[in-house]
Amino acid sequence: MTLLIIGLLLFFGIHSLSIVALPQRDRLRARFGEGPWKGIYALVSLAGFLLILKGYGDARATPELLYSTPGWTRHLMATLMLPVFPLLFAAYLPGRIRSMVGHPMLCATALWSAAHLLGNTTLADALLFGSFLAWALLDWWSLTRRSPRAMRMAAPSRWNDVIAVLAGLAVYVLVVFWAHLAVIGVAPFTR
Numbered sequence: 001m002t003l004l005i006i007g008l009l010l011f012f013g014i015h016s017l018s019i020v021a022l023p024q025r026d027r028l029r030a031r032f033g034e035g036p037w038k039g040i041y042a043l044v045s046l047a048g049f050l051l052i053l054k055g056y057g058d059a060r061a062t063p064e065l066l067y068s069t070p071g072w073t074r075h076l077m078a079t080l081m082l083p084v085f086p087l088l089f090a091a092y093l094p095g096r097i098r099s100m101v102g103h104p105m106l107c108a109t110a111l112w113s114a115a116h117l118l119g120n121t122t123l124a125d126a127l128l129f130g131s132f133l134a135w136a137l138l139d140w141w142s143l144t145r146r147s148p149r150a151m152r153m154a155a156p157s158r159w160n161d162v163i164a165v166l167a168g169l170a171v172y173v174l175v176v177f178w179a180h181l182a183v184i185g186v187a188p189f190t191r
Contacts, residue, residue, distance in 0.1 A: 004055025004124060008131050011048030014041055015135065018149075019142040052128065059124030066123055073118045078176070078188065080115035084108045085175075086168030092153040095160035103143060109136040 017025035029037040087108035090097035101107050113133035120129060154160060181187040 001055065001059050001124065001127075003051050004059055004127060007048045007051025007053075007055050008127065009048070010044055011052060012131060012135050014044040014048065016138075018146070019139055022146060056124055056128055059122070064123040065121055066126055067121050069118060069121060074189070077115045077119040080111050080118070081176075082169075082172060084112045084115075084168075085171040086165045087111070089164035089168045090161070093160035093164045094153055094156045095158070095164065097161050097164055103140055106136045106140045106143075109133075110140070 017028075032040065085108070086097070087101065087104040090101065091103075091105040091108070098104055109132055113129040113136065116129040117125065117133065176188050
């Protein structure tokens with residue numbers, strides 16, 4: 001559990017600089033330069049992510065059950081996951097989805113984590129998915145009080161929403177029927 005907590009602190013610590021210490025983050029970026037700052041950011045994020053993966057995997061070996069859920073929550077979880085991948089694509093494909101949602105990646109993160117809290121009931125699950133949910137909501141709230149940074153994205157097109165939805169649903173099917181079991185070791189619909 002310790003590795004999971006350290007990983008979460010590293011990952012969300014670097015990702016939260018804009019939320020809690022924007023002037024300091026800007027000073028660090030100016031001090032190191034854009035390229036080196038992105039490298040430091042990426043390395044700290046990667047280190048945190050790898051510790052999260054290892055810590056969560058270790059914690060799954062000796063689960064500490066916090067609560068149990070009825071069987072129907074699996075279906076609710078699958079339904080909540082449907083828009084996640086289209087929203088992730090919409091974050092980089094400007095169109096109506098992006099303009100209506102405002103922050104599609106944060107919305108996707110919040111949906112993903114909330115859905116996984118429904119179907120995963122251990123202490124490690126609560127730490128992992130609860131942290132992602134809390135961070136997404138905090139970042140979303142903070143964006144109402146600060147200017148968002150420019151993101152690289154595709155050129156605006158009337159087809160971007162169609163691409164986001166079709167590509168997102170294709171990834172959803174790939175994850176549900178293959179990748180989740182191959183990467184995470186759990187088949188979503190066979191519990």
